Amino acid sequence: MDAPFGGVNMIFFGDYLQYSPVLDKPLYHIHALAQQYNERQIEMQCAQKIISQINCVVELNQQMRTEDARYLELLTRLRDGKSTVEDYQLLCTRVIGAPNLKISLQQEPWSEAPILVFRNTLRTQLNNRVVLNKAIETGIRPVVCVAQDYIRNKAIDDSRLRKAILELPDNKTEHLPGYLPLVP
Structure with missing residues (x-):
């Protein structure tokens, strides 16, 4: 059978608001066209094509990982690239x-x-x-x-x-x- 995942229904769990992969690009990154692709670029393109075929998304919008509102706000600013000096100072209090x-x-x-x-x-x-x-x-x-x-x-x-x-x-x-x- 020539269908994604062999035609079997799949359920994926993930955090699309995660930080970008270290030293890599996220799946939604658009790669420039090239005449020749390396193996990693081909894998990324295949993954993008499979992900684009997902036809139902359930978005959970209640954050359940932390009850610390101040820390959650820090993480939100960090994700958006809008960290403050106060955020840095708070993180410094948590260094072991x-x-x-x-x-x-x-x-x-x-x-x-x-x-x-x-x-x-x-x-x-x-x-x-x-x-x-x-x-x-x-x-x-x-x-x-x-x-x-x-x-x-x-x-x-x-x-x-x-x-x-x-x-x-x-x-x-x-x-x-x-x-x-x-x-x-």
């Missing part, structure tokens, strides 16, 4: 200093707070720290799930290559980590 990182993440309110970061590597480090803190708190040993990578349907035999692939940052592996620590 490196010496206090371990202690702060174990204490309220930081132990339950969403944390915004600019780099995937920092996000991964913070998530790993949360797993370790939870393991210490519960007295349960963390379990580390290790990715099983294949090349042409064959497991990787070369230990150096396997180690290098496992240690790639997850923004290079479609956000699939090589190592995923968990507390059962």
Whole structure:
């Protein structure tokens, strides 16, 4: 069958008011015509064509992520590119200093707070720290799930290559980590 998604009805969830992708263009970006396209540009054009075929949209307009009105207003201005000095000062009050990182993440309110970061590597480090803190708190040993990578349907035999692939940052592996620590 030559229909998007094999003719199967699909439901998509997303936030069209998200910040633009880091070092990339959003799907709605119009690309200039070129005589030759690279693989990424072709993928983007295919995705745009599929998205343009969506025929029903339900827009949820009640924000449910934060009850902090001041912070929500800050995020709205940030999204619109209209941040203020006061916004910057508010964000500075939420920065965790490196010496206090371990202690702060174990204490309220930081132990339950969403944390915004600019780099995937920092996000991964913070998530790993949360797993370790939870393991210490519960007295349960963390379990580390290790990715099983294949090349042409064959497991990787070369230990150096396997180690290098496992240690790639997850923004290079479609956000699939090589190592995923968990507390059962």
